Amino acid sequence: MKRKLNGFFQKLYSSFGRQYWWPADSPFEVMVGAILTQNTSWANAEKAILSLKKKKLLAPEKIFKMPLKKLALLIKSAGYYNIKARRLKNFLQFYFDNYNFNLEKISQVDLLSLRRQLLTVNGIGQETADSILLYALNKPVFVVDSYTKRILSRHRVVKEGADYLEVQDIFMRNLKNKVRIFNEYHALLVKLGKDYCLKKNPKCGECPLDGQ
DNA sequence: CACCAGGCAAGTA
């Protein structure tokens, strides 16, 4: 299994190169982006980020104070904008109550404790929590998304319908250089899913992982 | 026109 997963990584990396995730100017931008991109293309989430940036509103205190309706309109392009506005507010309430919007403080908390805390916020599930932990706070946790599950079950690494923690565990038990590799590997899997053969209706002929 | 995108929560059985 170690060899297989590392082999996949090598193939993906040599096919696609470095992905430079997460595209953001600050850890806070990653946190916001993680919520905005839920079940949504990055292109649409990014437009919402830009509309916040353009008005200099991409800051914890600003979004915290902003009326819910105003926030919803600003992030409209990300889709599900009412629910995502509420989720952003929920996260900022958590961030203020527990860490006073202080990045140093939240960064000091150990991975598992912070993961549990994030999961208590309404609107933050496992993938969003792990995206924040890995890409905003550089914690060694693997992010699993629908592409990851599809790719792994299609290549018979896990059974179809394997749950989140099961898939996550496969990566975390079998890879070294945690943060660096977890960051790049997840990004490469998304790249593969987007551009090649692992959409819901695949034509797997050119998939770089075939012939493994 | 249909289908999909870097999910999650709440309801039901």
Next chain:
DNA sequence: TACTTGCATGGT
């Protein structure tokens, strides 16, 4: 525990 549904814009 396992399955279903609502949430919504914008690109292909």
